[in-house]
Structures are given as structure tokens and as C-alpha cells.
Amino acid sequence: MGRITDKVAIVGTGVTKFGEIWEKDHEDLLVEAVYEACNEANVDLRKDVEAAWVGTFWTFSGVAGDAFADPLKWYGKPITRVENYCATGMDAVRNAAYAVASGVYDIVIAAGVEKILDQGSRGLPDLDKMLLGAEVTLNAESAPAMFAMAAVRAFKEWGWTKEDLALVAVKNHYNGARHPKAHFRREITVEMALKAPMIAYPLGLFDCCAMSDGAAAVVLTRPEIAKELVGDEYATIKAMGLAVETLHPFYRKDWTGLAFPANVKAAEMAYKEAGITDPRKELDFGIVHDCFTITELINYQDMKLCKLGEGAQLIRDGVTTIEGDFPINPDGGLKCFGHPIGATGCRMVAELTRQVLGRAEGLQVKDAEAGFAHNLGGPQAVAIVGIVGRPDWKPGEK
Amino acid sequence: MVGIISYGAYIPIWRISRDEIARAHGSATMGGERSVASFDEDSLTMAVEAGLDCLTGMDPKEVDALFFATVTSPLEEKQAAAMIASALDLRRDVLTADITGTLRAGTIAVKMAMDAVKAGSAKKVLVTAADSRVAVPSSDLEQIFGDGAAALLIGEDGVIADIEGFSTVINPIPGPWRREVDLFPRRFEAKLDTRYGYLHDLPTAAGMLAKKLNLSPKDLAKVAIYGPDPRSILGATKVLGIDPKTQLQDPLFSTVGITGTPHALLMLVAALEQAKPDERILCASQGEGSDAFVVKTTEKVEELKGTRRGTNYIKSKMMLPSYARFAAFKGVLDTGWPSQLPEMPRSPVVKYWRDEKAILPFYGMKCKKCGEVSYPIGRICMYCGEKDNYEIVKLARRGKIYTFVHDYLFGPGNIQPGDGINPATKAAVDLEDGCRVLMEMTDHDLKEVKVDMEVEMTFRLLHERAKFRHYGWKARPVRG
Known part of the structure; x- marks a missing residue:
């Protein structure tokens, strides 16, 4: 089995303010995080980035690759939506990292967003529906x-x-x-x-923990490209x-x-x-x-x-x-x-x-x-x- | 001779003092207390409980027919008896019937059971009777009514009491009645109903029976008779010529209230619990006429003593703190559960049907390789990974709490945001067969729930999503 160690560099990060963000929707939040990450990485989303992974847990925060494509109007590209419970955001990073490590892509983005407050602020929305719909036999x-x-x-x-x-x-x-x-x-x-x-x-x-809205994004690349983009200002996975x-x-x-x-x-x-x-x-x-x-x-x-x-x-x-x-x-x-x-x-x-x-x-x-x-x-x-x-x-x- | 093989009863754990009901309305109290079905109980679930009690130590597969007598079936179009039969784990070829429309339904069911046995079409017939009636707030009936259930197993072999005879008279007088659209039963004129209905019909049926069997009042050790209220019951004893002090079985008014359809049978169960061999007990009901039957106990009546919870359920109780809680339990006060729940786009009803064996009679799986019992039933053992090599097994009805939570976010039935009254307590329970299940808890005091607490399974309404009544099992502290 191989290792990912030091094969992937993190060259840009973008994080929105987290909180009760009533005035922005999930698309606004994702745009903010992705552009901040690209800016930090010195890459152009439209010219340099080749693929994206986007984490959304709930369908109301975006489904399919369109969870990323539509907010950013970034079409015709390979985009995958990732969902893996609370590991969703980091699993988007993980999948993006493996794509870079494979050598198929040079520069990719992993991002995640959730807009929870719009659905109500008392506990996570719709969990009962999901659990009960699937598992009537079981208590949740x-x-x-x-x-x-x-x-x-x-x-x-x-x-x-x-x-x-x-x-x-x-x-x-x-x-x-x-x-x-x-x-x-x-x-x-x-x-x-x-x-x-x-x-x-x-x-x-x-x-x-609180009920909050927010988005985050990281730009990943191989270390040799990272040096060209940001000098020594990068970390590795x-x-x-x-x-x-x-x-x-x-x-x-x-x-x-x-x-x-x-x-x-x-x-x-x-x-x-x-x-x-x-x-x-x-x-x-x-x-x-x-x-x-x-x-x-x-x-x-x-x-x-x-x-x-x-x-x-x-x-x-x-x-x-x-x-x-x-x-x-x-x-x-x-x-x-x-x-x-x-x-x-x-x-x-x-x-x-x-x-x-x-x-x-x-x-x-x-x-x-x-x-x-x-x-x-x-x-x-x-x-x-x-x-x-x-x-x-x-x-x-x- | 056809007779009673076994008996059982069920009284919900909740009580409210009549003083509290009177206080809420500024009216006069009748004293004592009445039983109250919990928010997750109805006549169907109480019938299951009484049926379970009646079949304790017996093989449910030996039952050939199940009758459910009630005037408060939770379902207008859908047979409750079939669900009760499944929850009790009866065979699939049993005859089931809901017998309803009159407070006499319980004794009618006994007669039908006797006839089925006599005709040879059934060896054992389980009669269940339960009611959870709702009275107009502040009316006398609100204090008079109580909720509960009784069950009798009727057959010929191994009876604890022979049924010596049965008489019926019908009399379609006006009240009480309840139309499909009504929540509360109505009366035209209570005095008329009592004088020309109750006090006429019940003695008539009993008199016909006494003549047929050549019995006089002094031949009766006890009488177990329904009445619309305690005063009417005393009136009936006068007409019948029996001594209310020595011969009248406690009408359970001060502890339970008048339970409706099951009431005469419930009093009969209480009488049988105390009876010695060779004693005669008169049991009579009333509603659009009257049924009366006399049982004579056999030697076997002693053997059943102490093996059934029966009316011991009366002693195990918790007081409702307020009239408001009572009104919420009875559905008179709408607390939003389950009426205000958002509609569910996807209905779990199909799953409920598909997993019936796991939900109603509560079966799990036992792996033939590693021997572990687990729930729910799936093709692969969750412990050893063995595929398609298991047997389905009925899960144990008792266990101990491994851990628990009082969940203020998800209410009963995993309903968000709760019933507005209680947090939903859930407990990971280690059943006696080694299976662990996450159960909702009910009938408990939050402060008393502890790790290692002994619990037992109880059949309840889980929720009403997709407008379907989903029943299943919950855990409750073992009732003493």
C-alpha cells in the first residue's frame, strides 16, 4: 500500500466567517471561500484549476457537482460532490488529495459549505426524516x-x-x-x-456546538508546483x-x-x-x-x-x-x-x-x-x- | 364444559386524582383517582398488554382466535385485532374480529368465543377488551371514566372456571352514543338510560340466567357487574338481591374508574384472582341490552394465582402532576404531538409492512455461526460477518439499561421537536438474550432512570407519520 505523505501541498486556504449568516446563501458562502483560497494560492480558478471536490451534507446545501459548478459558474469541469457525515468536508480534501497524488491533475480545489440556519435553528434539520424514513425498525x-x-x-x-x-x-x-x-x-x-x-x-x-453557516476551501497541488505558486509558504499532507x-x-x-x-x-x-x-x-x-x-x-x-x-x-x-x-x-x-x-x-x-x-x-x-x-x-x-x-x-x- | 383457561388485565401506570380534575374546573370532586392511558397508549396497545398477561407462560401459537372488544378502536377502517394478533405472536390462521359499537362488546366476545369452542372451530379463543374513552371536559364522565383492559382465554381444556350459562337481552335505548365525527360520547338523558336501560336490562339478563340455571342470589360468591357509575351499580345490587358488602366485587371506581367495554371482565378477573374452587361468580355487562354469565371455579383456579399481573397493575402507579397533562394525554389539549408535525414526503409504511416480524412480535436474528442475537434482522451477522446463516428468534422481553439519554431535541417517535412536554428518554438496553436494542422509554420518572436499571418491553404507539399509526415496543421500568 502506498502513502500520501508529502505528495500533496496545500497552497491556498479560504474560510468565511462562520455563524448565523442570514444575509448570504450557500452559493455566496462558497464563492467567498473559493476565491479567497485561489487568491492565497495565486491561481486563477478558470485558467489553472482542473477539478474540484465539494462537500455538502444536506441536499439543500447543494447536490451533485452542481453544488460547486453553479455557485461559481464553473462549467464543463470534473466536479464530485462528497458526503460522509461530519467527515464530509475533510473527505472532500482527501479525495482531492488522492487525485493530485495520482498525477492526473496538477491543481485542484476541495471545498465545503453548509447553510443550516435557513432550515431552522433548533437542532440539525431533517435528521429525523432521514433516520425515520430509512429505518422504521430502529429507534433514532x-x-x-x-x-x-x-x-x-x-x-x-x-x-x-x-x-x-x-x-x-x-x-x-x-x-x-x-x-x-x-x-x-x-x-x-x-x-x-x-x-x-x-x-x-x-x-x-x-x-x-452551535448551529452555524459557513464555507471553506483549500487549493491542492504537488509540492514542486507549490514552490512556483507560493514559494515556501505551503504545507504538505x-x-x-x-x-x-x-x-x-x-x-x-x-x-x-x-x-x-x-x-x-x-x-x-x-x-x-x-x-x-x-x-x-x-x-x-x-x-x-x-x-x-x-x-x-x-x-x-x-x-x-x-x-x-x-x-x-x-x-x-x-x-x-x-x-x-x-x-x-x-x-x-x-x-x-x-x-x-x-x-x-x-x-x-x-x-x-x-x-x-x-x-x-x-x-x-x-x-x-x-x-x-x-x-x-x-x-x-x-x-x-x-x-x-x-x-x-x-x-x-x- | 367451556370455560376460562386464563385471565389477564392491564391498567396504565398513570392516575389522576379526581380532586385535581375538579380543581381545574372549579367543580365538585367524586373523590379517589382514575387511570389514564399515556399519550402513547390506546385501546389497541392496552389489549396487547392484557393479552400478554393472559398468555404468560403459554404458547401463543396454541390460540385459534382473537377477539378485540372496544368502543374506542383507534382505527375506523382497519382491523385492530389482526395487529394485536401479530404483536402477541399468534399464528397466521387465527380468526380475528373487532367487536365494537357497544359497551357490551366484551361479553359478546366471550359468548362468541364460547360458541366457537362449542362448535369445535377453535380450541382456545383469546378475548381482549380495552377502552380509552374521552369525556367532555368538566363533565361528570371525565371523573367517572378510567382506562384499562382485560383478557380471558376461553376453551375447554384445563379451565379454571366453567361457564355454566349465558343470557342476553337487547334493548336499543338512546344512550350513550358517539357518531363517527364525535370525540365524546353523548347521552340523551342519563337518568332515563339508567332507569329504563341499565337497571332494567342487567337484572333481566341475570334473572333469565338464574332461572335457566336454577340459581338464587345466595349461590353467588361474587358479582362482577358493569355500571355507568358507582351509584347505579349499587342500585343494581338491590334489584339483584345481593349484598353489596360481601357479594359485590369492588367496582374499581376509587382506583381505576369505569373502563367501559372491559369493565365487567376486569371485575371478573379481580374476582377470579381471589376465588376459591367451586365458587360461582356472576359477570354482567350492559349496553343496548345486557349479557350475563355465571362461572364456577375449578380446582385449577388456585394454580393460576400469582402467575398473572392482573389487577396488581392497579397498585403500580404514577400520579399525573396536573389536569393539563391529563388533558394532553387524552387528546383534549393539543400539544402538537403528533398533530402539528411537518408532513413527511416519504412514508415509512412500506418498511413497516416489510419488517412486520421485527416490529410487531419483535423478533431478532440469531447467528448460527457465532450464536449472537442481534436486531434488526439482516442477511449478514453484525458480529461475525456470516452471511445467510441465521434463525429468527423472538427477543427477550426484559433487560437492563446499558446507557441512556433524555433527549430534548427528538421527542417520542423520533419526532422533532418533541411533544412539547417531555424529553424522550432513549436507552440502549441489554435484553436477557444478549441482544442490545436502542429503545424509547415510557412510563418512567426521569430522575429514576439509571444505568443497570431493569426494564421490560411494552407495546405502544410509536408515532403517526404519514397518518399511519406505527405501533411497536418501548422499554419501561419493570412494573411492580
Whole structure:
């Protein structure tokens, strides 16, 4: 099996402001992100870009290749729409990267967009319709409920508490307050989190990421072309791991809620591909899918930053703050950006690139050379892990 | 002789005190409390519960016919009995019938069951009777009514009580009645109905029977008789010449209310639970006439004691906190569930039909290679990947909670945004056969739900998407 390591360069990133963007539609958002990415990459969309992958989770954010072709009036080109639950955005990047690595295309775009607010702001729209239409036999649950059930087990097995979850929210809001493109730019306190209304017991309002609109795009090429376009100002993809598990984990008695199998497998794949044996020592930071605070803590464990059951200790000890030993979500995470599903993974790859290129003003991780980004989608059904670093970064202890 | 082989009952867990109903309207209270079917219960689901209770420890495949007696079938055009038969896992060649239109339907069903057995066309007939009637808010009937179900297994072999005789009289007097377009039953004149209907018909039918069997009132250990209200029942005992203190079976007014079609049978079940061998019990109903029958218990009546939940369901209860919740449960107060749900472009009805075995009698699959039981049924084992090598198995009806959530976003039936009242509790349940299923929970106190809590399956209305009533199983804390 081959490796993608250092075969693909990220030369341009574009991220819109995330939030409740009533005055723009999904087409406006995508145009904004794509032109920003092309501009940064010094490429002309119409002359230089050869193919595109676009992530949209819901059909109302765009279907087929037209999700990209129509907003950008970019016709007659190879475009593929990607959907893979919350991994949608990063899976668009992954597919685009493989196309570049294959040598078929020189310059491609991966983008993602979601326009959620137009469909209503109380929980993810239409999920019940999708689940119920397909699986009348099976009971379904809202997105926070999928993770609340893991929190109940973690509380029971390890004695974690709602205070531990609140610490995650406080940390991410601290970071998000410093990111100009975040949806929420306000610090919160543990007390605020604990007093918030219940969404899916034991998860309260501040344990849940926001409902937000947004778009993101990255321009990918081969490193030798990258040098011509942007000099040394590019990052390379070190690894991409993707694992798909069941959509119905709560019908499996081997589901423990203490570790998410898709996470574990995607992380193993990515670390192996990048040649990493101890991520905590070899990488500088990470961006994990904090759709809910409990998810972030379990992700610490699944991403091998600590042992099983020790996730809460990392947040208690401040290990994952921006000043800590291993910063997690220096951007503020989904907690502050919200989760326009098609855009999120793509935004994370853009964020990794900004960090390793030293462009994350106000929330720069010190000496960041390489980090990982991670999404976990559905009821822990789909996990993707991407590792991005400076072109000269190599695995091994710092 | 044809008789009763087994009995069962079901009373919903919810009660409301009549004081609370009276308080809401500023009216007088009749005292005590009444039972209330939950928002996800109706006469069909309660009939399933009573049927399950009646068939405890028995093979449902031995039942040859199922009758469902009610005046509140949730379906105008669609036979409830066929769905009940599937939920109870009866054979496919059973005779099923909904017997309806009169509060006498329960005893009519008993007579039809007896006749089927006598004619030799069935060996065992399951009679289920259930009602969940809705009364005009603030009317006396709102306090009088209660919700519940009863079931009797009728046959010739191994009876706990012989049915010695059966008499009927008809009398098409005006009330009560309810047209197809009405939610509430109407009465022309309650006093007239009682005097010329109830107090005339029931003693007439009982008198015909007493003559036929040469019985006098003192031969009866108990009488289990329906009445439109407690006072009328006392009036009937006078006409019948029986002592209300010693011979009248508790009419369940202070604890349950008058349940309608199942009521006489429910009182009979309560009497049988206490009966000694060789005792006679009169059971009589009324509605457009009256049916009366007398049973005489056999030695076997002792064997069934303690094996059925029966009227023990009365003791297991939770109080509704307010009249508003009661009104929402009875559908008088529209909380938007399920009436205000957005229309679904795609109907899951086809899937409901295709997966009937998994949904109504609740079967899963057992892999012949690894032996694991899983749900739902698919061609490939989710644990070992073995293809097309499994048997379908009826899933266990009890289990323990592995984990749970109180979901404030998705309400009951995975309905967004909930019923506006409750979060929907869902639990990953480890059934006793090792199968794990994600169940909606019902009949629970949020504060009491815990990991490792024991739960049991209960048959409920899941949702009403595409205007089809989707029934299935939920989990509830084991009822004591």
C-alpha cells in the first residue's frame, strides 16, 4: 500500500466567517471561500484549476457537482460532490488529495459549505426524516443524544463529571474569542456552562456546538508546483485516515461508549501512514471534533494522547489549552465555529495550514510544525484524521 | 364444559386524582383517582398488554382466535385485532374480529368465543377488551371514566372456571352514543338510560340466567357487574338481591374508574384472582341490552394465582402532576404531538409492512455461526460477518439499561421537536438474550432512570407519520 505523505501541498486556504449568516446563501458562502483560497494560492480558478471536490451534507446545501459548478459558474469541469457525515468536508480534501497524488491533475480545489440556519435553528434539520424514513425498525436519537449516551457511561466508569465537560467548553470559548472568523467570540465560565438549559441529558447548551453557516476551501497541488505558486509558504499532507463504522452502534453490545471504534481505526491509519508512534511527543497540536464536550474528551483517548479513562485529566491539568503541553482546538473548535457539516473538515485543514505556516495570529501555537485534524460523524459512524505539517517536518520526537 | 383457561388485565401506570380534575374546573370532586392511558397508549396497545398477561407462560401459537372488544378502536377502517394478533405472536390462521359499537362488546366476545369452542372451530379463543374513552371536559364522565383492559382465554381444556350459562337481552335505548365525527360520547338523558336501560336490562339478563340455571342470589360468591357509575351499580345490587358488602366485587371506581367495554371482565378477573374452587361468580355487562354469565371455579383456579399481573397493575402507579397533562394525554389539549408535525414526503409504511416480524412480535436474528442475537434482522451477522446463516428468534422481553439519554431535541417517535412536554428518554438496553436494542422509554420518572436499571418491553404507539399509526415496543421500568 502506498502513502500520501508529502505528495500533496496545500497552497491556498479560504474560510468565511462562520455563524448565523442570514444575509448570504450557500452559493455566496462558497464563492467567498473559493476565491479567497485561489487568491492565497495565486491561481486563477478558470485558467489553472482542473477539478474540484465539494462537500455538502444536506441536499439543500447543494447536490451533485452542481453544488460547486453553479455557485461559481464553473462549467464543463470534473466536479464530485462528497458526503460522509461530519467527515464530509475533510473527505472532500482527501479525495482531492488522492487525485493530485495520482498525477492526473496538477491543481485542484476541495471545498465545503453548509447553510443550516435557513432550515431552522433548533437542532440539525431533517435528521429525523432521514433516520425515520430509512429505518422504521430502529429507534433514532438526536445528535447530542448520540454522545450523551457515551457521557453517561464515562461518568459511570471513570467518575467524570459535568464540571469536566464544562472545562472543555471554557477552554474552547477562550480560544474562539480570539479567532476573527469564529461564530462565538465570548469567553464563558464553568458556572455558566453548568447552569445552561439541558439539551440531551447530561449534555447542556454549552456542551453542544452551535448551529452555524459557513464555507471553506483549500487549493491542492504537488509540492514542486507549490514552490512556483507560493514559494515556501505551503504545507504538505502527511496522512489521511478514514474509517466507517455502523450507523446503529446502540444496537451492538460491543459498543461501550468509552472509545469510538471509527476514531481508533482512523487514528491508527493516519499515524501509521505518517510514521508516527507517539503523537503526543511527535506532533505539536490537534484539532478534534468537539461537536459535544464529551466527544472532545473521548477523542483525546482515541487519538492516543492519553490512556483510556484519562481524557478528563488532560483538561483538568490544562494540557490541551493553547499554552499547554499539547494544545487542542486552538481555533475554538466546533464549540465556537459551529458545525456547518460540509465546511467543517475543510476549515480544519485550512486551520492546520495556518498554524504550521505561523499565520494564526492571536492564537498561534508556539513552534507549530505539524498537527492533526479530526472529524467524527453520525452516531460515531465515520471518523477521519488528517495530518498536515511543514514540508520539511518528519516524524520522531521533537 | 367451556370455560376460562386464563385471565389477564392491564391498567396504565398513570392516575389522576379526581380532586385535581375538579380543581381545574372549579367543580365538585367524586373523590379517589382514575387511570389514564399515556399519550402513547390506546385501546389497541392496552389489549396487547392484557393479552400478554393472559398468555404468560403459554404458547401463543396454541390460540385459534382473537377477539378485540372496544368502543374506542383507534382505527375506523382497519382491523385492530389482526395487529394485536401479530404483536402477541399468534399464528397466521387465527380468526380475528373487532367487536365494537357497544359497551357490551366484551361479553359478546366471550359468548362468541364460547360458541366457537362449542362448535369445535377453535380450541382456545383469546378475548381482549380495552377502552380509552374521552369525556367532555368538566363533565361528570371525565371523573367517572378510567382506562384499562382485560383478557380471558376461553376453551375447554384445563379451565379454571366453567361457564355454566349465558343470557342476553337487547334493548336499543338512546344512550350513550358517539357518531363517527364525535370525540365524546353523548347521552340523551342519563337518568332515563339508567332507569329504563341499565337497571332494567342487567337484572333481566341475570334473572333469565338464574332461572335457566336454577340459581338464587345466595349461590353467588361474587358479582362482577358493569355500571355507568358507582351509584347505579349499587342500585343494581338491590334489584339483584345481593349484598353489596360481601357479594359485590369492588367496582374499581376509587382506583381505576369505569373502563367501559372491559369493565365487567376486569371485575371478573379481580374476582377470579381471589376465588376459591367451586365458587360461582356472576359477570354482567350492559349496553343496548345486557349479557350475563355465571362461572364456577375449578380446582385449577388456585394454580393460576400469582402467575398473572392482573389487577396488581392497579397498585403500580404514577400520579399525573396536573389536569393539563391529563388533558394532553387524552387528546383534549393539543400539544402538537403528533398533530402539528411537518408532513413527511416519504412514508415509512412500506418498511413497516416489510419488517412486520421485527416490529410487531419483535423478533431478532440469531447467528448460527457465532450464536449472537442481534436486531434488526439482516442477511449478514453484525458480529461475525456470516452471511445467510441465521434463525429468527423472538427477543427477550426484559433487560437492563446499558446507557441512556433524555433527549430534548427528538421527542417520542423520533419526532422533532418533541411533544412539547417531555424529553424522550432513549436507552440502549441489554435484553436477557444478549441482544442490545436502542429503545424509547415510557412510563418512567426521569430522575429514576439509571444505568443497570431493569426494564421490560411494552407495546405502544410509536408515532403517526404519514397518518399511519406505527405501533411497536418501548422499554419501561419493570412494573411492580
